[in-house]
Amino acid sequence: MKIAVLPGDGIGTEIVAEAVKVLDVLELKFEMESALVGGAAYEAHGHPLPEATLKLAKESDAVLFGAVGDWKYDKLDRPLRPEQAILGLRKNLGLFANFRPAICYEQLVDASSLKPELIAGLDILIIRELTGDIYFGQPRGRRTAVDGHFPGAEEAFDTMRYSRPEVERIARVAFEAARKRSKRVTSVDKANVLETFQFWKDIVTEVGKEYPDVELDHMYVDNAAMQLVKAPKKFDVVVTGNMFGDILSDEAAMLTGSIGMLPSASLNSSNQGLYEPSHGSAPDIAGKGVANPLATILSAAMMLRFSLNQPEAADRIESAVKDVLASGLRTGDIWSEGTKRVGTREMGDAVVAAITKKTITG
Ligand code: IPM
Numbered sequence: 001m002k003i004a005v006l007p008g009d010g011i012g013t014e015i016v017a018e019a020v021k022v023l024d025v026l027e028l029k030f031e032m033e034s035a036l037v038g039g040a041a042y043e044a045h046g047h048p049l050p051e052a053t054l055k056l057a058k059e060s061d062a063v064l065f066g067a068v069g070d071w072k073y074d075k076l077d078r079p080l081r082p083e084q085a086i087l088g089l090r091k092n093l094g095l096f097a098n099f100r101p102a103i104c105y106e107q108l109v110d111a112s113s114l115k116p117e118l119i120a121g122l123d124i125l126i127i128r129e130l131t132g133d134i135y136f137g138q139p140r141g142r143r144t145a146v147d148g149h150f151p152g153a154e155e156a157f158d159t160m161r162y163s164r165p166e167v168e169r170i171a172r173v174a175f176e177a178a179r180k181r182s183k184r185v186t187s188v189d190k191a192n193v194l195e196t197f198q199f200w201k202d203i204v205t206e207v208g209k210e211y212p213d214v215e216l217d218h219m220y221v222d223n224a225a226m227q228l229v230k231a232p233k234k235f236d237v238v239v240t241g242n243m244f245g246d247i248l249s250d251e252a253a254m255l256t257g258s259i260g261m262l263p264s265a266s267l268n269s270s271n272q273g274l275y276e277p278s279h280g281s282a283p284d285i286a287g288k289g290v291a292n293p294l295a296t297i298l299s300a301a302m303m304l305r306f307s308l309n310q311p312e313a314a315d316r317i318e319s320a321v322k323d324v325l326a327s328g329l330r331t332g333d334i335w336s337e338g339t340k341r342v343g344t345r346e347m348g349d350a351v352v353a354a355i356t357k358k359t360i361t362g
């Protein structure tokens, strides 16, 4: 088994170092190899996703990814921007199924901006289609308009599109996931306006017939955005397209108090996966040693469970994280009165210590 370790930019290097420390202490048998990605790779090799990095990712069983991006690259041509690295990895590895759990840890109910009773016990799984939709649809570009409201004017356009097999496979992922949970799927669309999402809704409904034990409902994306803050616990598995999933998963993340706690997994059809925190590179706090490494550490746990077939090791990491939270340690993003503020490294050390302690005491 081989893991490609791609820390990236900003806080990426700091948080991935902590996750690697946690993986090391588990003494599992796999090889880890690091490579540059994002702005760091652009600086060194002139491209955010160099051939060598892509090759390493392709030949690995899993990719542990930090974060990419920095404001200073915003002026580069689009193909050279750090974000293209993550989009390129998703596309080249065929990582179409993105799992973004939003779990509210008991100890962190007060870190949310919503009332504790609304989010205590929250456990939602957002399944976002990741290689289609307006993110990848062609054609796209700039041109002179020949019609529309202002013929002759400069215009820009993207294309929203989904094919039947793309919708079918992500729907199956959602129904299968729901079978392991509370057997409920909400498919989020905009079928009242968009052809693409009427098609999406029709196909999800069809696939749903193969899963009579799973309850399926449909919701328009604007209503879903509203219901997520009104009654988030009504959701269980949410399945949606690439763009709506991007937006709703940030919203769901924030319900739990901090995006610094949320891991994610992006899988292809052979269970090869890319694992990354749901948050970004946070250049404003990079290098300060204050970032929360728990989302990345929990992403490593998802990696062990989904791609490396080590569910016990995954459990050990997750239970160590709960122990550390219970002991009152908090990074700045989840700090509240009465808890102890620690930095990135201390948080990683505490997780390592919790794992070792459990090993010793059995
Ligand atoms: C995410 C991010 C990415 C996305 C960006 C960095 C390209 O926001 O993973 O949610 O839009 O998918």
Ligand code: MG
Binding pocket: 246, 247, 250
């Ligand atoms: Mg996003």
